Amino acid sequence: MSATTARPDAAGESFADLPPSPAVWCSGLRKRYRRRTAVDGVSFTVERGEVMGLLGPNGAGKTSVIKMLLGLVRPDAGEVLLLGRPGSDPFARTRVGYLPELFRYQPWLTAAEVLKLHVRLAGATVPDERRREYLAMVGLADRAGDRVGGFSKGMQQRLGLAVALVAGPELVILDEPTSALDPLGRADVRDLLLSLKDRGVAVLLNSHLIGEVERVCDRVVILDKGRVAASGTLAELLGQRELRLRLDEVGPAAAARLAAAGQVTSGGDAYTVALQDDAVIPDIVADLVGLGVRVHAVEPGRISLEERLLDILRTGHSEEHR
Numbered sequence: 001m002s003a004t005t006a007r008p009d010a011a012g013e014s015f016a017d018l019p020p021s022p023a024v025w026c027s028g029l030r031k032r033y034r035r036r037t038a039v040d041g042v043s044f045t046v047e048r049g050e051v052m053g054l055l056g057p058n059g060a061g062k063t064s065v066i067k068m069l070l071g072l073v074r075p076d077a078g079e080v081l082l083l084g085r086p087g088s089d090p091f092a093r094t095r096v097g098y099l100p101e102l103f104r105y106q107p108w109l110t111a112a113e114v115l116k117l118h119v120r121l122a123g124a125t126v127p128d129e130r131r132r133e134y135l136a137m138v139g140l141a142d143r144a145g146d147r148v149g150g151f152s153k154g155m156q157q158r159l160g161l162a163v164a165l166v167a168g169p170e171l172v173i174l175d176e177p178t179s180a181l182d183p184l185g186r187a188d189v190r191d192l193l194l195s196l197k198d199r200g201v202a203v204l205l206n207s208h209l210i211g212e213v214e215r216v217c218d219r220v221v222i223l224d225k226g227r228v229a230a231s232g233t234l235a236e237l238l239g240q241r242e243l244r245l246r247l248d249e250v251g252p253a254a255a256a257r258l259a260a261a262g263q264v265t266s267g268g269d270a271y272t273v274a275l276q277d278d279a280v281i282p283d284i285v286a287d288l289v290g291l292g293v294r295v296h297a298v299e300p301g302r303i304s305l306e307e308r309l310l311d312i313l314r315t316g317h318s319e320e321h322r
């Protein structure tokens with residue numbers, strides 16, 4: 001890692017007193033490959049300590065955006081700041097960990113050697129002990145001395161994660177980090193992402209595993225055909241909450257009470273009420289019981305990110321959060 005530069009301002013105070021710049025800021029990114037427009041005016045921000053999910057169908061432009069952020073692909077238009085610096089600035093780049101979508105490490109090197117090489121390439125100093133810890137963290141402790149050429153896809157992906165994280169980055173960009181991992185490996189990565197967030201590390205995560213994104217991400221940007229189709233916090237995107245009930249003996253007064261709480265759909269003994277706020281659920285249940293309804297099940301819920309994503313992609317836009 002390069003030395004920290006002194007950044008005094010005109011009044012003699014340190015810039016360190018200012019709030020930190022966002023981990024990622026990009027504006028108006030555009031990229032064409034020959035006659036095909038891959039990315040068309042993409043702008044978004046990832047704040048410090050935030051886990052941001054990048055979602056979208058195959059060919060939506062996710063990897064192209066990531067490569068432009070990292071300076072691996074030159075944008076036709078648009079600007080990028082990583083950690084408040086131009087993406088090409090070595091100061092920024094040494095503080096960014098990156099796991100590429102498709103990568104092959106030198107097959108003749110061992111896992112420990114790959115990690116050592118990448119620490120040197122990052123200009124960082126990481127003690128042997130910490131490198132061993134990172135290999136253990138990704139489940140490769142007993143394969144440290146084995147050549148990478150003999151690793152399975154999942155083991156290579158685990159090693160890639162250790163490479164991305166070992167130098168203590170402030171921002172981590174992960175392009176489909178769990179595509180080759182078994183369920184246990186995916187759960188480990190989820191825990192890892194949450195522990196990065198606890199330490200204030202920002203994460204940009206490109207993944208097709210929507211359940212994974214829903215569990216770990218604070219905010220989501222959905223790309224479609226090179227454009228931002230929707231973006232926002234999970235609460236903003238999934239907003240509408242529902243209450244699913246199984247009820248018997250629902251008389252007219254109880255039906256009116258349900259209708260007063262929100263739009264009701266029902267079939268047999270199943271009732272779904274669209275709610276603005278789930279704090280009202282105990283009152284609804286108490287009132288129903290008071291009106292002689294037998295309550296068999298009460299399940300608060302809201303639409304899943306998968307349902308919302310499909311809805312946005314099918315209709316081509318998000319009404320509230322473009």
Ligand SMILES: Nc1ncnc2c1ncn2[C@@H]1O[C@H](COP(=O)(O)OP(=O)(O)OP(=O)(O)O)[C@@H](O)[C@H]1O
Pocket residue numbers: 033036037038056057058059060061062063064065
């Ligand atoms: N080097 C390249 N040369 C030509 N076209 C490219 C190149 N890289 C990407 N593209 C095109 O740009 C578009 C966006 O591709 P990109 O890889 O960014 O999508 P993606 O959202 O990451 O897709 P996936 O989910 O399948 O990984 C696609 O139409 C792709 O064919």
